[in-house]
Amino acid sequence: MPEELHKSNDTFFNKPSFITSLKDRSILFFVDVSNVVAYLNTVLRNLFTKTFEFQEFLKQCYQIGNKSVGLISITGIIVGLVLTIQSRPPLVEFGAVAMLPGMVAISIIREMGPVITALICAGKIGSSMGAELGSMRVTEQIDAMEVSNTNPINFLIIPRVLAATFMIPLLTLYADAIGIFGSWLGINIKDNVSLALFLNQAFSQVEFIDVIPAVIKSFFFGAVIGLVGCYKGFNAGRGTESVGVAANSAVVTASLLLIIVDLIAVQITDLF
């Protein structure tokens, strides 16, 4: 018993401090990011030199859309509802309730739609890519592909990264539409507003400058999700536990990177 106590004390005292742990984790994160950037270089080199696997690209587009559309519908409608219900009281207080549809629409189109969609896809698609490719690495399927004269970057990685890059903006636009519909439902809890009037009020406030940067940044979000998921899975270790590690770190790294990309995108948009 005293030995056990001694052991647990040892573990306690040897535990790195919060600051040390934070420093180590930050360094690891930036090493990860630099590896992802180096991986992007490999992907781009192969993209422009090898034949394009169009069938695989279509299959991945279908998988990404099909896997995420349900979850994005539910989340989109809830975000629209919650945003409307929470924003209504202060606007009523200032007598500006007519501004509510426009305000919610701008919030959803500019920020909530792209970011929430990207974070959901980082969880759903990023982890699935990490786990699938990690499992292929562990069970030597990637080696088998290479022996069959198939470049795995060309067959597995490029279609996934491109599919994520093209599908996330589409899912974002869909999430925006569903979110705005959710907002209309939210308004109709207390008021009675027709959908046509609601849309008229909402889109009278929205300009192209709200939509275009949001769509552009969602392309980058898609690229980040695809690239990080594929990088983590493709470079998974040889043991079975590596599959879980790859899936988990794909979600964590992609989510953090998405927030950073969003911050940069907001700063750039702010210049115009």
Added chain:
Amino acid sequence: MKKNENNIVIEINNLTKSFGSQKVLDGINLQLFDNENLVVLGKSGSGKSVLIKCIVSLLKHDEGSIKVGDYELTDINEDALIEVRKKIGFLFQSAALYDSMTVRENLKFALTRLNETFSETEMNDKIEEALENVGMPNSIDKMPSELSGGMKKRIGLARTLVVNPSIILYDEPTTGLDPITSSEISSLINETQAKFKNSSIIITHDINCVKTVADRIAMIKDGKVYKTGSLEAFMNEDDSYIQSFFK
């Protein structure tokens, strides 16, 4: 003797391969003759799998040379590597069937990637014939998840055979299988060689498999070829290290 010692299909000279500071292969010299089954024996971690992965360029060797037919693998260009890989079939330890594809698609993938000139009918005929050869004609539309370990190995072998390779590399073909299935797979290796007249390197720990398939044995120890010889020579060897494998 069925092997043809005048015709060397793979020649390995002074091959070295390290992972970090660990030297796994340290000057391997080995030859594979036409129409022979060469068994590579050695303890776990002795570099047997690394050796055959170097032969198909899945791993790049550090020094030495590997010659497959007329092709030297050191600094080989991409087109020549495609030609080399057309000659070599590889049966992975886990069979490495693509999880997302049916058995038919697994075989079709190998066929189309290595030879794009077949029509759809020719391809289907070849796939059916390959499955017939490994005794699995009814599994054509099954997913790998529906197959047992032994069935996966057979399908893996069918995927290897469908491209008609002249050399087959088997990475522990009987690992994880029960004795009956192991014996069936060992017999299948022999039947394959008798039918297709190919040369094979078989990595295995399974002494029953060695006894069934070996024309010649090469034992690896400390990254070097410790001894080569016939099964009889190994069985009659007094060396305690060699005897420990055959007890």
